[in-house]
Amino acid sequence: MSSLEQMYQQVIMDHAREGHGRGLKDPGLIQVGESHQINTTCGDEITLRVGLDGVTVGSVSWEGQGCSISQASVSVLTELVEGQSLEQAEETMEAFRALMQSKGEPLDDDREDLLGDATAFVGVGKYPARIKCAMLGWSAFKDALIHARKDQA
Amino acid sequence: MSSLEQMYQQVIMDHAREGHGRGLKDPGLIQVGESHQINTTCGDEITLRVGLDGVTVGSVSWEGQGCSISQASVSVLTELVEGQSLEQAEETMEAFRALMQSKGEPLDDDREDLLGDATAFVGVGKYPARIKCAMLGWSAFKDALIHARKDQA
Amino acid sequence: MHLPDLRADFPLLTRTVRNGKDLVYLDSGATSQRPTAVLDAVRDFEERHNGAVARGAHLLAEEATGLFESARASVATLVGASHDEIVWTENATAAMNLVASGIGNATSGIGGEESARYRIGPGDEICVTETEHHANLVPWQQLAVRTGATLRWIPVDDLGRLILDDLDSLVNDRTKVLAFTHVSNVTGVISPVATLVARAKAVGALTVLDACQSVPHLPVDVKDLDVDFAAFSGHKMLGPTGIGALYGRKELLDTLPPSVFGGGAVTIVSMESTAWHPAPTRFEAGTQPVAQAVGMGAAANYLMELGMERVEAHEREIGHLLREGVSAIPGVRLLGPVGSETERDVIGLAAFVVDGVHPHDVGQLLDDRGIAVRVGHHCAQPLHRRFGVTGSTRASAHVYTSTDDANALLAALAEVPAFFGVSV
Amino acid sequence: MHLPDLRADFPLLTRTVRNGKDLVYLDSGATSQRPTAVLDAVRDFEERHNGAVARGAHLLAEEATGLFESARASVATLVGASHDEIVWTENATAAMNLVASGIGNATSGIGGEESARYRIGPGDEICVTETEHHANLVPWQQLAVRTGATLRWIPVDDLGRLILDDLDSLVNDRTKVLAFTHVSNVTGVISPVATLVARAKAVGALTVLDACQSVPHLPVDVKDLDVDFAAFSGHKMLGPTGIGALYGRKELLDTLPPSVFGGGAVTIVSMESTAWHPAPTRFEAGTQPVAQAVGMGAAANYLMELGMERVEAHEREIGHLLREGVSAIPGVRLLGPVGSETERDVIGLAAFVVDGVHPHDVGQLLDDRGIAVRVGHHCAQPLHRRFGVTGSTRASAHVYTSTDDANALLAALAEVPAFFGVSV
């Protein structure tokens, strides 16, 4: 598999097309946080909304456009973290960040398990310029969580 | 004779010490022009005053401080041009400018005759940074002449 | 008449990328590569002649000053200016900002009465165009914020060409500055300079030309164009980064107040006040990019030896191949007109959009094939917005670009839709 | 503990001048020479990795971005800053102007409410010192013109040391900025930074440090010094021309408005408005001096490998030899104190006046002997005026300067009065 094929694995192309979580929705929850992020290299934007259900990520939805990497990444994110506890979600974010920094090397099994479909993004780590694309949705999620938790306090 | 000795020939050192024309004086003439020039590399300044007597340079006097090259040069200038016709003074200025551009080579006999003591400045032409020093008084003279002639019109 | 193969002059072009693939460099619109002649001129300066310019009394200072000024003369010759009408700047962006900030500073009282003619304020207008690079838009937009003047702009049509129908109302008696690009870095379209300058002159507005994409690729004579100011960069014309130039009419430069203040630019400084040199020195505060200026001078000489007419002809050929080729690929949309094969209307670049595929993804596939292009908005967001897209992919040529390079791009581009599962 | 002989690292130092004489380079205070490590880093960048930084999707762009940012990290490490607190500038002059213009722009409404904290106006004060280089005087003087604020200054004594007796009234509740040099480029005197910073903090004034003559010669840690901003140049610290750096506290940099506007520094641009990146990017509009930044990073690494403590010890030794030697020559007056052989009070330079002989003439004789020094006011006219002279001659050292160099200067200097017919 060439680096290019590794980067654009079928699972990534599928997620890019399906876009889980696309379309902002009202989570019907009290603690809601939203974040708007821009990838200034290309002008891509995302708005992501999180609803917390106590210590659980109750709902993730988003709106925006971007390259297949950024779209697939936020789709995977949505699938992964919806329903996770805040603690699990933090671990997932941590693992995804580690994957991006791994320069294309796979992570240990524990973290791979945590990432599920998201392990397919391993190829992105070889292209520093694209890490920003893959992180766009995750940065928005992190920021939205902060807002949602502030809402709580 | 080394380049340094050529640059600081006795006649130059003498002129630097004597400073013909030093001390601004009232030319007692109707057409008077004055110019203030600065050598910004070192902060040296000169104020030079010219009085015209019809088509003759009636009087040159100046005030200022500077390196031995600039002081000697304005002293020589004063001696040369006082009493010259405007036409001769232009020729003298032209010859001095040519000497500065000659990169240390002597000029032809005609112009050397015109320059008299000023031929001693031939060594300055080898040092582009010092041409400004040698030209300071001459620039002031040229500018003062313009003012004096305007006075006339 | 056309250029010989110049690749051997450019060391970087011989390197390989991504697992030994030959490099196909089509990102010269962003930054060009440098010939050995330029690299050697810089190295020779640094190894043999480096010294404080216009400040020392020693041999090195003398040599450095001589090389610095003769580089200025070379750049001046390239664009038909006099040597004292060329101001060194960090890049073209800094050059355009120099004019805008100078006007702002004059308005704020800097430069005193001598600079009063540059003051602008509420009721005055500044006119730009919708096709501008951010470097020739944001300085004017912010000057408007600073002074209370109003920013207006000339719109473009669907192919990115300036719409001149309302020129007389957009550029009017209140207009103090008309700033526009000579060549768009997205569409490659060459602006109707004569028409714009004539209108600016009729209303007494200053003209500021962004010559970033013209000086490296076309014969440019600032006196023929009759603009007041023009800006361009070293790194886009085969020279080093860290250096650019502003052309300005001498009498304008001499009274525009500086906006960077420091040593070398001043004549007499007291704690209370400062007097400035005439141009260009008044704008060159602090130790200048001396080695880089020497490099830009060497680049100007290299281009003049090639002959700008030949450069233009060569690049038009490549450009036409690219633009026609891109337009012919199903599912790919060229931004701007295809242009003529013989007329001076578009320079040698092609920006395009692949339906359903994001520019980042397009660029990634090309990169995998060893082809270097630029993706994104190319610092022209308003123009991309006008075209209804956020970004595009751009392939751009220079003197060393070959038809093989263009063909490699076209071949790889044809694979893009299928690779990303887009049916055309 | 001291430095080894480093001459072999510096190609230029092996050249001869004026009829085959060995070069004695004592003009490092104006501009330093560059080691092969720096020249090679730049050349390697240009021959192998040159591409558009932070803009392209291709391999070269990726490599160039990596090298550019790792150079930033090296420079940050040298001065104890975090990498995102280092802004690349054209030179130190541009760095100090960036702060002054940013304040001016905030005052003019640029940057909006976010930048409101920087606004100054009539009734506010800016304080500098009488020892400043024009680069850290004129920007503040002109900012005062622009905003209506008042410029004040800390005077110096006969040896060029700041007189702090009236510090509390000179830096008071109205003071918004205190800008001062870390080390004077004329006297070599090191400023009492801690005292000045403490006073500025007490009244809530921003501190701006001119670190041009400290960063190349002393260990400098901006966090220890606790200043808000600090400026220095590549070309004085063994790096290339065309590059300098501004250190600024991150939270200050993030809200200071830019003063050069263009591509790369912005997030969203419409015809009507612009949003900026956080620092350092917001200040880096246009194509940056990328190769030069790489060179400055290599210079920082070279200095860190030598160790700044050793650099300081080496230069203090040479400096002391120069200063004591100069003071001992009849008819020669040293500007500033001789300084201690062991304390950190003066750096390795000596500016002096020869009674009855103009600095240009002094420099000419030295040049004839192959000795390169600087003559003039060294862009510090007010300080020279304070000393009652228009200019002086300055010999200045760097890591490659040897005691032989210093002795050659002293020997030639001793000949000067007699050569020019001055009896002492």
Ligand SMILES: Cc1ncc(COP(=O)(O)O)c(C=O)c1O
């Ligand atoms: C103390 C000081 N400040 C500022 C500067 C200006 O530095 P640059 O010319 O590199 O901008 C210099 C050097 O000339 C200096 O010595």
Ligand SMILES: Cc1ncc(COP(=O)(O)O)c(C=O)c1O
């Ligand atoms: C049309 C145009 N204007 C301005 C610029 C800015 O040039 P620089 O980045 O060299 O300042 C560019 C290049 O990016 C350009 O293409």
